[in-house]
Amino acid sequence: MAEAAQAVEPQNWGPRGTAGVSFAASLEFDDICVELGGRPVLDNFRLSLRPGEIVCLLGESGSGKSTALRVAAGIQPVSAGALRINGELMSAPGRTVTPDRRGIGLMFQDYALFPHLSVLQNVLYGLKRLGRTAALEQARVSLRRVGLAGRENDYPHQLSGGQQQRLALARSVAPRPGLLLLDEPFSSLDARLRETVRDETLAVLRETNATSLVVTHDPEEAMIMGDRVALLRQGRIAQIGTAAEIYSRPVDLAAARFLSPLGEIETAVRAGMAETPLGPVPAPDFADGARVTVAIRPVGGARIAAQGPGIPGRIVSRRDAIGIDLFEVKLDGLDVPLGIRQPADGALRLGQDVSVVLNLEHVLVFGRD
Numbered sequence: 298m299a300e301a302a303q304a305v306e307p308q309n310w311g312p313r314g315t316a317g318v319s320f321a322a323s324l325e326f327d328d329i330c331v332e333l334g335g336r337p338v339l340d341n342f343r344l345s346l347r348p349g350e351i352v353c354l355l356g357e358s359g360s361g362k363s364t365a366l367r368v369a370a371g372i373q374p375v376s377a378g379a380l381r382i383n384g385e386l387m388s389a390p391g392r393t394v395t396p397d398r399r400g401i402g403l404m405f406q407d408y409a410l411f412p413h414l415s416v417l418q419n420v421l422y423g424l425k426r427l428g429r430t431a432a433l434e435q436a437r438v439s440l441r442r443v444g445l446a447g448r449e450n451d452y453p454h455q456l457s458g459g460q461q462q463r464l465a466l467a468r469s470v471a472p473r474p475g476l477l478l479l480d481e482p483f484s485s486l487d488a489r490l491r492e493t494v495r496d497e498t499l500a501v502l503r504e505t506n507a508t509s510l511v512v513t514h515d516p517e518e519a520m521i522m523g524d525r526v527a528l529l530r531q532g533r534i535a536q537i538g539t540a541a542e543i544y545s546r547p548v549d550l551a552a553a554r555f556l557s558p559l560g561e562i563e564t565a566v567r568a569g570m571a572e573t574p575l576g577p578v579p580a581p582d583f584a585d586g587a588r589v590t591v592a593i594r595p596v597g598g599a600r601i602a603a604q605g606p607g608i609p610g611r612i613v614s615r616r617d618a619i620g621i622d623l624f625e626v627k628l629d630g631l632d633v634p635l636g637i638r639q640p641a642d643g644a645l646r647l648g649q650d651v652s653v654v655l656n657l658e659h660v661l662v663f664g665r666d
């Protein structure tokens with residue numbers, strides 16, 4: 298991949314609203330089981346996507362995300378359950394309809410671009426069912442939309458990493474599939490480019506109206522892209538909901554830890570309050586004496602000031618991240634310093650005594666066994 302070209306790539310996507318429109322399909326995983334190497338990888342996996350919906354499948358490495366996508370694509374057979382696209386049975390034990398008969402578009406690492414075909418030929422490849430004129434027109438609509446109209450005769454190796462990604466997108470949406478399956482579509486791009494490509498890809502997905510299942514291990518990416526986010530753990534959905542639901546009410550401590558870093562305080566509940574060195578935290582769902590973990594998000598969970606009300610603490614570490622300060626604050630009664638991120642403030646220095654105030658909106662309480 299051309300690293301230098303990535304860094305200087307202009308942001309010249311085609312005009313928004315010009316991608317071809319698909320007839321969105323529904324997708325249903327109905328108690329799917331897959332075993333690989335004698336181990337269950339998908340374990341009664343259930344998930345339904347409504348037509349036009351974008352769902353992000355989020356999970357740790359090895360949780361089964363790619364396997365779920367491969368089942369939807371028809372590359373991975375199932376040992377139990379059923380997969381339906383638009384209500385039509387596509388996968389069941391002993392039956393796997395091939396990928397080309399599913400009406401799907403794929404953006405997978407292992408369905409990479411054809412290196413020996415030109416940019417235009419790469420897109421035409423998926424349009425063989427159309428007549429030459431219609432295929433050319435549809436391919437050019439897609440290439441224009443991703444800003445590659447002038448590169449038709451180039452070969453993939455002549456494109457930057459970001460442009461290759463755009464070509465992969467153009468190729469997958471050109472046949473106007475009802476369902477798009479995307480596996481870690483931006484993982485090969487550097488951070489700055491990833492944001493542009495992700496935002497434009499999201500715009501294209503919205504324009505085409507194709508139902509989309511996007512696999513990612515990046516919580517921020519999932520929360521930005523997904524109408525809903527499905528959290529996968531050991532081959533099962535641990536939680537599903539909108540980004541706001543998942544973020545504000547993670548199902549358990551493990552889910553919360555996966556979504557953001559946390560400061561954790563182990564304590565007990567008394568009269569509906571979890572007692573912490575930072576003051577009491579409401580825990581109305583827990584009985585008296587229940588052992589809980591209070592989890593404080595570095596962003597928004599607590600804030601520090603040089604003066605004013607709050608619990609006394611001392612800054613033991615400070616890093617500057619372009620407009621944001623990353624602090625570690627030592628507090629009496631806490632073994633580990635508390636991580637806090639907040640807008641940069643020149644008045645707050647290493648070693649300084651500060652007052653710390655909790656923002657209960659970003660503080661979570663979980664039960665402990």
Ligand SMILES: Nc1ncnc2c1ncn2[C@@H]1O[C@H](COP(=O)(O)OP(=O)(O)OP(=O)(O)O)[C@@H](O)[C@H]1O
Pocket residue numbers: 333334338356357358359360361362363364365514
């Ligand atoms: N062909 C195979 N044979 C045996 N085990 C496999 C095979 N393919 C995948 N696995 C195992 O299945 C589990 C799930 O793999 P999968 O690729 O679906 O996970 P993932 O969530 O997509 O992970 P990643 O984010 O690392 O890609 C892993 O533990 C993996 O080692």
